Amino acid sequence: MIFSTNHISMRIHSYRWPVSAFSLLLLAFVISAVDYEPTEKIFLSCGGPPDSADSDGRKWTSDIGSKFVLSSTNSLTASAAIQKPSVPQVPYMSARIFHSDFTYSFPVASGRMFLRLYFYPASYNGLDASHGVFSVTSGPYTLLKNFNASQTTEALNYDYMIKEFSLNVPFEWLNITFTPSQNASNSYAFVNGIEIVSHPDIYITDGTETVVGQSTGFNIDNSTALENVYRLNVGGNDISPSHDTGLQRSWHDDSNYIFSAARGVTEVPDPNVTVSYPSGSPSYIAPLDVYTTLRSMGPNASVNQNYNLTWTFNIDSGFSYLVRLHFCEVSDHVNKVNQRVFSIFMNNRTAEKEADVIGWAGSNGVPVHRDYVVFVPTGPPQQYLWLDLHPYTLSKSQRYDAILNGLEIFKINGTNGNLAGPNPAPLPQPLVDTGQSSGSNQSKNHKAIIGGAVGGGLATLLVAGLIVCVVSYSQMRKKDPSTGDGWLPLSLYGNSPSSGSAKTTTTGSYSSSRPSNLCRHFSFAEIKDATNDFDEALLLGVGGFGKVYRGEIDSGAKVAIKRGNPLSEQGMHEFQTEIEMLSKLRHRHLVSLIGYCEENCEMVLVYDYMAYGTLREHLYKTQNPPLPWKQRLEICIGAARGLHYLHTGAKHTIIHRDVKTTNILLDENWVAKVSDFGLSKTGPSLDHTHVSTVVKGSFGYLDPEYFRRQQLTDKSDVYSYGVVLFEILCARPALNPTLPKEQVSLAEWALHCHKKEMLDKIIDPYLKGKIAPECFKKVAETAVKCVSDVGSDRPPMGDVLWNLEFALQLQESAEESGGGFGIEDVKSFEFTKDSDLSPMGFDYSNSCSVGQGSSTSIEGRSLASQDSDGSTPSAVFSQIMNPEGR
Known part of the structure; x- marks a missing residue:
């Protein structure tokens, strides 16, 4: 942690001193807390008019005839052919185009600078925007390499974008060189705007910062270049550059990064709490608006123990990242040590075991921040960085809760000075049709290849x-x-x-x-x-x-x-x-x-219109009479047929990703229909076994292998469907946080009972004596196989469907022969070896927010709105019953 001023180059670092020593230092550092006034502030509109102002009121000057342009012989200026409705006029509607190396040179005072490059990939002078492929360097640093603004914005669904870097300028000149790609003769480089703002050394560390999950330290000094990839005002609104602390930073609302419906609650200061920087602490670390809002887990301690407050961030592989977390207690009821203690996890690793904001800051209303370094190994071009907060229950603190006020993530340059990552892959277009496959995998995959080739042509613009x-x-x-x-x-x-x-x-x-x-x-x-x-x-x-x-x-x-x-x-x-x-x-x-x-x-x-609503409202927490066993089985068979069609019957495999009893609807004839395709995903192509994608789904139903590896297959739907089978057997929610820890997850508890040969003890009491033992054995065996920890051990939906149809025949045969059923006396089902599974080992008490956890979370329903909420479902869609959705 660093404190510095705009007048003194002095830096005092946090060496994890005792709480009292740190608090005394914080209060003794007597330098006035004022906003930083940059010594350098340049806003250059490339190809733009001599003087213009952006929507934030900042003044921009043109680079035409500017002293910053070393040469004009190998560049031209042009206006964008079109202006999309969301695109501001300044500085995006004009650009400078380069067909060969081109350098801007800015005379600036030595020190650290924010460099922000503005890009709007439109057609300029008839040039194809997709041909704008180029690299950007500054001194020893490669900022962008083979960067394609058109591909990047299209993949991310942007219209325009800004790239922000923090560079140290040692010799009072900041040079920025644009180089068109050498891989194609028609490549060119362009830029719409260049912003340079000096800033104090607020991101420098002293080498004592630990890499999360490792025992080694990490040092960020003036030889380090940084790229800001995320800057969030957690629990608050966007903060524009003009409302920053002089550093012209943009802070964004965090709500779109929260991974799941477990969004916690936002808070503002109590009337008796005044948020202010401590005497002597610089205010430019972050604007006061960041510290006056926060996101917490909520007031329910029992609920908070059963989930994580989780954010996910898409980042480039193979780099280290500086993660800065901003904290400030704004509650009048949290003003002492050990009143709110929580753990911080990053990428499944413990970053902070016992975070106590009062212990760090000394009082409520006092801002404080902590720095961590996370290394993301090489792998797929982009991965996800997970940030999780979870109450540290061993502290026996007054509140089982966690908070966060703000967050910044910076990419750290590699040993060769590189900061450039790959262009993100274009978003795949889901392609399906109504035709039935022949049943041949070869035929289905052949269709998938053809469909993929023509996929892009199906997209059109909204009106x-x-x-x-x-x-x-x-x-x-x-x-x-x-x-x-x-x-x-x-x-x-x-x-x-x-x-x-x-x-x-x-x-x-x-x-x-x-x-x-x-x-x-x-x-x-x-x-x-x-x-x-x-x-x-x-x-x-x-x-x-x-x-x-x-x-x-x-x-x-x-x-x-x-x-x-x-x-x-x-x-x-x-x-x-x-x-x-x-x-x-x-x-x-x-x-x-x-x-x-x-x-x-x-x-x-x-x-x-689905007259009988969802399957769930006929199983538990309902005034409806319980469904007979045979009818439950017929409904499950119908749902299995729908999923089997999704996996095999369309041109491409379609993975539903949110199979659950509230997404199985019943029409006026009790025919089951799978619903809610908002999370659905087109399956892998012929030469791939899975789709790498962000984890989405619902608490209690989510495939643990997909959760761990972020690799989606149709077996993820099979796992969720297995949980549905246990629900119809046991008539209880997939997750129930009010139960003892070992019983919270239905899938885990059912597997445990199966291994103890007592699965019959947890079935719906209404079904006792009404299920034929052989039918129960077949359904239970199928459910156990479906929730295998490893996807390859799970049967395809076609096999699941066959087993359930066979189980129905067993039930009907037993009913025709007459006599009562005594499945409560059945102790062992003599499962085949491949169905005799070990427990999943998925600990909901200290893993991610699928149930609880470590440092990852699942986009599922918040436990606060889980089936234990007592709400009465209505008769249509799953979102109706669960307002938090996924």
């Missing part, structure tokens, strides 16, 4: 009205910070776990495939008419996406109409995926998407 409305809404929200979290276009989610690079002030417009030829497009007037102008009397429920109404179309046809809430945390991406997937799939055991509406800034989905 301009939607773009304008969403962008206007996002701009309105920026002007009114009181509005809280909002529903932003997907390109504004560049800072989400699906993005692959830094997001500073990046914004953009949303584009989507819109298969209007495959499902019906409703006008908003038709939607209002179908719901009697959204009559609350027709309300079926409220979910994470928005409200769901019963409606009638075409003179009486019953439908379920799901209306998006602009303030929903879900929304855009799931709206798009649901349309793209369901509009191309038709199967008896898949819920049918009838159509959609996307006008007047509304997003509405129209489905077949």
